[in-house]
Amino acid sequence: MEYSLTKATVVLNSTHILHQPIAIKGKRIAAVGKVEGIPIDLQNECIVYPALINIHDHLRGDYLPRVGPPEGTFYLNWSEWDKDLKTSRVFQERANISLMDSYLLGAYKNLFSGVCTVNDHFPHEFNEPFLDKLPIRVIREYALAHECSSFDLKWGDGIVTEHRRALKRGHPFITHLEEGFDEESQQGIEILLETGSLDEHAVLIHCIGFSDEDIRRVRKAGAHVVWCPASNMFMFNVTCKIRKILRAGVNVSIGTDSTHTGSINLLEELRYARSLYRTMYGEDLPARTLFEMVTQNPAKALRREDSIGTLEIGKWADILVVKQIEEDPFETLLKMNLEDIELLVLAGIPILGSDRCIALFQKKEKDYTSIALKGCKRTVIGDPMALLQRVREKVGYPKVLDYMPLQG
Numbered sequence: 577m578e579y580s581l582t583k584a585t586v587v588l589n590s591t592h593i594l595h596q597p598i599a600i601k602g603k604r605i606a607a608v609g610k611v612e613g614i615p616i617d618l619q620n621e622c623i624v625y626p627a628l629i630n631i632h633d634h635l636r637g638d639y640l641p642r643v644g645p646p647e648g649t650f651y652l653n654w655s656e657w658d659k660d661l662k663t664s665r666v667f668q669e670r671a672n673i674s675l676m677d678s679y680l681l682g683a684y685k686n687l688f689s690g691v692c693t694v695n696d697h698f699p700h701e702f703n704e705p706f707l708d709k710l711p712i713r714v715i716r717e718y719a720l721a722h723e724c725s726s727f728d729l730k731w732g733d734g735i736v737t738e739h740r741r742a743l744k745r746g747h748p749f750i751t752h753l754e755e756g757f758d759e760e761s762q763q764g765i766e767i768l769l770e771t772g773s774l775d776e777h778a779v780l781i782h783c784i785g786f787s788d789e790d791i792r793r794v795r796k797a798g799a800h801v802v803w804c805p806a807s808n809m810f811m812f813n814v815t816c817k818i819r820k821i822l823r824a825g826v827n828v829s830i831g832t833d834s835t836h837t838g839s840i841n842l843l844e845e846l847r848y849a850r851s852l853y854r855t856m857y858g859e860d861l862p863a864r865t866l867f868e869m870v871t872q873n874p875a876k877a878l879r880r881e882d883s884i885g886t887l888e889i890g891k892w893a894d895i896l897v898v899k900q901i902e903e904d905p906f907e908t909l910l911k912m913n914l915e916d917i918e919l920l921v922l923a924g925i926p927i928l929g930s931d932r933c934i935a936l937f938q939k940k941e942k943d944y945t946s947i948a949l950k951g952c953k954r955t956v957i958g959d960p961m962a963l964l965q966r967v968r969e970k971v972g973y974p975k976v977l978d979y980m981p982l983q984g
């Protein structure tokens with residue numbers, strides 16, 4: 577399919593913003609400044625962004641409500657949460673839903689918030705059966721460890737082997753790190769250094785226990801940090817030294833973690849991050865910086881800069897179109913809600929859209945359904961309403977999932 581988005585503000589990346597058409601042909605961006613194929617007139621009311629990237633999620637865990645420490649207390653490390661989760665009522669309830677449907681819930685959580693690409697932090701053998709059946713892109717190209725401590729969940733083939741594999745294949749090596757305060761949890765960087773695994777392939781999630789020296793070593797190594805502020809504050813009432821990490825020049829991305837601890841979606845996580853930063857430091861974290869943390873920064877950390885994260889001719893046409901709220905496009909992103917999404921495109925294929933873009937949803941080869949999303953009519957790939965009904969049947973009551981506000 578060939579089409580163009582016209583009469584809109586186009587955010588190519590955090591420093592280049594145009595008011596020109598953008599043309600899509602097949603899976604890729606074909607031209608900027610030219611109209612080709614079907615024109616979609618956005619009537620000077622919309623902003624076109626690169627689709628968002630959620631660098632840290634656990635799709636199977638995108639169920640609600642959250643599971644956390646007893647009121648007024650916080651955890652020492654993630655393992656206490658893991659025990660609480662596995663003995664919780666919500667965990668029992670979740671077990672009624674098939675793994676495939678759990679994965680679909682996680683995928684739609686992301687899709688409805690403008691995300692086209694996700695990293696699902698689970699071993700390949702666990703998520704592989706589901707990835708082809710999801711409405712968004714969940715990356716397969718990664719090596720991993722669950723965490724770096726003697727009590728971690730032993731995912732993958734061990735830090736040394738997984739990291740070597742990442743180097744050989746040009747993939748990221750992704751791990752939770754220093755998610756807690758006991759002595760061992762604070763040794764994450766030492767373990768990575770001892771195993772020769774701290775380099776530009778390393779993508780380090782949480783990093784709550786980092787010392788100033790750790791930050792310096794991460795910067796020097798060219799490793800990447802993933803900030804999950806809502807999850808950290810919910811579990812530990814503290815997060816990483818984000819201002820020092822940013823000032824050191826480390827490449828930082830924002831991830832949601834699962835909804836069992838994090839925000840309900842990436843848009844809420846962005847707002848939470850900004851508000852927490854203001855509380856912690858008494859200053860603003862610019863919307864432009866936050867935009868980078870869910871587009872070009874995670875593309876770099878995932879070693880996908882050549883295909884996603886910005887709008888460029890030849891890259892994947894992963895596109896998010898939002899109704900303009902503020903004059904500044906980055907402030908619009910920080911204010912937008914699910915119903916403000918006019919169009920979401922994954923590698924050229926429209927996967928969510930309003931009637932303004934309905935001409936793109938006529939093709940017969942994809943299965944689309946019509947939904948009411950917070951009272952607004954949308955066309956979406958797949959059948960999330962049937963998914964929600966299946967979940968309700970399995971759990972035996974009309975379950976509400978805040979990231980999927982569908983009526984019907």
Ligand SMILES: [Fe+2]
Binds near residue numbers: 834
């Ligand atoms: Fe996580």
